[in-house]
Amino acid sequence: MATAALQIEDLTKHYGGVHAVDGASFEIPQGSITGLIGPNGAGKTTCFNIIAGAEPPTSGRVIFQGEDVTGLPTHLLFHRGIVRTFQLPKEFAKLTALENLMAAAPDQPGERILLNWLSPAQVRAREAEVLRRGEETLEFLGLSHVRDELAGSLSGGQKKLLELGRTMMTDARLVLLDEPGAGVNPTLMNRIAEMIRTLNRERGYTFCIIEHDMDLIASLCDPVIVLAEGRVLTRGPMSEVREDPRVIDAYFGGELV
Amino acid sequence: MEELAGYGNYIVSSLLTMGGIYAILTLGLNIQWGFTGLFNAGIAGFIAVGAYVFAILTKGPAAEHLGGYDLPLPLGAIAAMIVAAIIAWAIGKICIRLRSDYLAIATIGIAEILRLILKNETWATNGPRGISGVDKAFEWLPRPWGDIAFMVTILLTVLVIYLLLERAWRSPWGRLTTAIRDNEDSARAAGKDVETFRLQSFVIGAAIMGLAGAYLAQVQKFIGPDSTDPTTTTFLAWVMLIAGGSGNNRGAVLGAFLLWTVWSATQIVTGWLPQEIIVFGHPIENVPVRSTYLRIFLIGLVLQIVLQRYSAGILPETRPAVAGKSGKTGLEPGRTT
Numbered sequence: 001m002a003t004a005a006l007q008i009e010d011l012t013k014h015y016g017g018v019h020a021v022d023g024a025s026f027e028i029p030q031g032s033i034t035g036l037i038g039p040n041g042a043g044k045t046t047c048f049n050i051i052a053g054a055e056p057p058t059s060g061r062v063i064f065q066g067e068d069v070t071g072l073p074t075h076l077l078f079h080r081g082i083v084r085t086f087q088l089p090k091e092f093a094k095l096t097a098l099e100n101l102m103a104a105a106p107d108q109p110g111e112r113i114l115l116n117w118l119s120p121a122q123v124r125a126r127e128a129e130v131l132r133r134g135e136e137t138l139e140f141l142g143l144s145h146v147r148d149e150l151a152g153s154l155s156g157g158q159k160k161l162l163e164l165g166r167t168m169m170t171d172a173r174l175v176l177l178d179e180p181g182a183g184v185n186p187t188l189m190n191r192i193a194e195m196i197r198t199l200n201r202e203r204g205y206t207f208c209i210i211e212h213d214m215d216l217i218a219s220l221c222d223p224v225i226v227l228a229e230g231r232v233l234t235r236g237p238m239s240e241v242r243e244d245p246r247v248i249d250a251y252f253g254g255e256l257v
Numbered sequence: 258m259e260e261l262a263g264y265g266n267y268i269v270s271s272l273l274t275m276g277g278i279y280a281i282l283t284l285g286l287n288i289q290w291g292f293t294g295l296f297n298a299g300i301a302g303f304i305a306v307g308a309y310v311f312a313i314l315t316k317g318p319a320a321e322h323l324g325g326y327d328l329p330l331p332l333g334a335i336a337a338m339i340v341a342a343i344i345a346w347a348i349g350k351i352c353i354r355l356r357s358d359y360l361a362i363a364t365i366g367i368a369e370i371l372r373l374i375l376k377n378e379t380w381a382t383n384g385p386r387g388i389s390g391v392d393k394a395f396e397w398l399p400r401p402w403g404d405i406a407f408m409v410t411i412l413l414t415v416l417v418i419y420l421l422l423e424r425a426w427r428s429p430w431g432r433l434t435t436a437i438r439d440n441e442d443s444a445r446a447a448g449k450d451v452e453t454f455r456l457q458s459f460v461i462g463a464a465i466m467g468l469a470g471a472y473l474a475q476v477q478k479f480i481g482p483d484s485t486d487p488t489t490t491t492f493l494a495w496v497m498l499i500a501g502g503s504g505n506n507r508g509a510v511l512g513a514f515l516l517w518t519v520w521s522a523t524q525i526v527t528g529w530l531p532q533e534i535i536v537f538g539h540p541i542e543n544v545p546v547r548s549t550y551l552r553i554f555l556i557g558l559v560l561q562i563v564l565q566r567y568s569a570g571i572l573p574e575t576r577p578a579v580a581g582k583s584g585k586t587g588l589e590p591g592r593t594t
Contacts, residue, residue: 095435102579
């Protein structure tokens with residue numbers, strides 16, 4: 001069994017009386033493409049939000065590469081290598097596609113305003129690197145033809161690709177994808193799946209993917225973790241998980257029958 | 258000939274001098290709202306701080322208020338910027354996290370608090386009577402050269418601020434503030450410390466507004482609690498930015514001069530009106546004085562007309578072209594949003 005990139009220990013998140021996550025514990029193996037599935041309201045996105053630092057857990061711990069990172073803000077986690085995307089694309093609407101990617105690059109001296117005024121040469125060198133990486137990423141995503149289009153005017157699928165592209169502007173270690181296939185046509189979905197495999201293989205990204213499309217999960221993910229009512233129901237390869245009567249119960253509400 | 262001199266005086270001391278001060282103000286607002294999406298509805302407060310700091314630090318001794326420091330005028334202007342920036346920093350530390358409409362309410366409140374402090378701390382500010390006899394740059398020059406030199410100083414200030422902001426807009430910093438404006442969550446997910454950049458933008462904008470205040474105190478040679486009325490500061494600056502084109506530094510400057518021309522020219526035009534006119538048999542007296550109050554209506558009308566025709570302002574926000582592949586060059590004009 002590979003070492004864990006990320007461990008979740010007894011995570012809970014309560015919103016008033018609602019227990020969105022209720023004692024979930026699981027781990028994401030290093031180098032894996034792990035699927036996170038479960039019926040609506042199972043607590044998948046809440047888990048993501050907590051892992052990515054968007055909100056603190058009520059209790060429990062998040063351990064990334066052996067270090068406790070519980071409650072660290074999103075931007076600091078980014079610099080440790082945890083990068084996320086959103087279920088609904090959140091592009092920078094009035095930046096171009098290229099700039100959307102460039103804005104996501106880390107370590108930019110040009111983000112210090114005084115340097116732009118006092119020492120522009122220092123800014124330019126890194127900016128050229130960021131530009132190159134942005135263009136390579138556009139090429140990888142097949143978006144070079146919309147390089148200078150404003151992101152707000154791109155199609156839904158193109159925005160989805162930009163979301164993925166933002167994770168490629170840094171040396172990510174763990175990428176959290178929230179429904180990369182939602183609202184995307186099957187052809188594009190296959191392309192996205194192929195990109196995920198490539199990034200996993202060539203750049204060594206560990207992925208954790210929330211997805212409702214079971215075929216995509218089956219072809220892409222191992223292991224698969226099933227959440228229901230804020231707890232881990234089971235985990236394993238998709239072929240096993242799929243046959244598990246508890247999983248079928250959770251999805252089809254068997255316990256109510 | 259005398260009339261001609263009158264118009265010359267109007268162009269120098271009102272159109273260009275005051276227009277320039279509004280251009281500075283609008284550029285300050287542009288970095289906050291246009292660049293970063295911070296809704297500052299308390300512009301009047303930062304102008305007042307800048308004006309009072311300048312007046313107190315540069316005047317000779319006076320019994321009625323704090324003073325006697327007699328600092329050189331440029332130092333007074335720099336101090337005005339620094340104090341406005343410090344106050345913005347303190348405010349920002351508390352409420353920069355607020356979403357834009359809540360930030361607007363908070364800044365209105367803070368501007369009002371500042372006004373009340375300046376009005377009531379009589380030992381420092383001479384209370385409601387204000388500080389008169391404020392030193393003005395180049396006063397020692399013979400007329401009209403003093404006014405002209407002052408106007409040139411202001412226009413040069415506009416140019417310098419414009420160039421600095423233009424470079425900021427085209428830099429990774431400007432790209433990042435636009436990203437934050439467009440989507441905070443994504444900016445965080447891209448590893449950016451959103452609050453820090455919002456705070457920077459707020460503080461820089463406030464410092465520029467403080468400088469506008471320092472110039473305003475010089476033009477009026479007086480500063481009191483009522484000289485920074487929100488109608489002629491906060492409201493007008495917002496209309497100027499929105500009509501000119503928020504997110505576009507040139508638009509900000511254009512909007513300032515255009516709207517200020519409309520605002521100030523009403524005074525001239527109303528001066529031409531007859532003292533009394535008869536409408537449907539009813540005599541209306543004091544027409545020139547009364548019609549002056551039509552200004553705000555007129556400004557609103559200009560805004561309506563401009564926004565009907567140019568929904569993003571006369572000069573809309575554009576992205577600077579990025580050099581590189583796909584046949585585009587840095588010379589290509591930016592893309593219009």
